[in-house]
Amino acid sequence: MRRFGLIGFPLTHSFSKQFFTEKFERESLEGVVYENFPLENIADLPALLAANRDLVGLNVTIPHKKDVIPFLTDAAPAVKKTGACNCIKIDGKKRIGYNTDVIGFHLSLLPHLRVQHQQALILGTGGASAAAEFVLQQIATPYLVVSRNPGENRIGYDQLTEEIMSNYTLIVNTTPLGTFPHVDTYPPIPYQYVTDQHFLYDMVYNPAETIFIQKGKEKGATTLNGMDMLIGQANASWDIWNS
Numbered sequence: 708m709r710r711f712g713l714i715g716f717p718l719t720h721s722f723s724k725q726f727f728t729e730k731f732e733r734e735s736l737e738g739v740v741y742e743n744f745p746l747e748n749i750a751d752l753p754a755l756l757a758a759n760r761d762l763v764g765l766n767v768t769i770p771h772k773k774d775v776i777p778f779l780t781d782a783a784p785a786v787k788k789t790g791a792c793n794c795i796k797i798d799g800k801k802r803i804g805y806n807t808d809v810i811g812f813h814l815s816l817l818p819h820l821r822v823q824h825q826q827a828l829i830l831g832t833g834g835a836s837a838a839a840e841f842v843l844q845q846i847a848t849p850y851l852v853v854s855r856n857p858g859e860n861r862i863g864y865d866q867l868t869e870e871i872m873s874n875y876t877l878i879v880n881t882t883p884l885g886t887f888p889h890v891d892t893y894p895p896i897p898y899q900y901v902t903d904q905h906f907l908y909d910m911v912y913n914p915a916e917t918i919f920i921q922k923g924k925e926k927g928a929t930t931l932n933g934m935d936m937l938i939g940q941a942n943a944s945w946d947i948w949n950s
Contacts, residue, residue: 772834811940
């Protein structure tokens with residue numbers, strides 16, 4: 708049996724188990740299984756691995772994308788650059804970390820970019836934010852990071868002026884705001900300055916249309932939720948585990 712799984716906490720509405728279970732059934736793959744492993748404390752990871760010695764691959768989600776890194780034996784360049792890991796290939800005692808969020812975000816973003824999307828706002832500072840920064844650097848798109856806690860290299864939401872909003876027309880929400888069941892939450896940007904020149908990209912995928920997306924649509928902006936990114940990163944994980 709080749710066992711794969713997802714670690715994070717909580718995992719009540721995770722996408723990965725359903726995606727891979729359906730994939731295994733659709734492709735008639737035998738001897739494989741994908742499970743959720745709710746892990747509140749990352750310090751419990753060694754015990755989890757010891758109890759499941761047939762594990763060959765793990766996905767990593769909130770809140771462990773950054774704090775899982777000390778448990779890796781090696782890491783791909785994107786992990787070293789972003790400081791975030793969402794995919795682990797397990798080979799005996801080797802635990803090699805990858806960042807497939809980078810791949811999923813890149814693949815889903817590019818088809819929707821237009822000539823006016825020259826600069827970006829990244830909302831949030833977590834592991835998903837690091838993936839967005841990595842990709843925007845790769846495609847030479849300048850960006851500003853926006854946070855509830857402004858500091859070095861990031862500004863606060865209350866610093867978003869009409870001028871900034873008009874110049875930074877790609878807005879990427881990497882926060883969990885709006886995620887089910889907290890569907891009434893959304894990033895506190897000044898939506899009155901959003902126009903049909905903007906592209907609002909929400910990494911949240913459940914619900915499919917968050918308030919962030921709704922407010923963008925009301926202003927005529929291009930919008931995209933996180934489902935394409937999620938599928939892209941899942942497929943990239945599968946490729947890594949089977950390489």
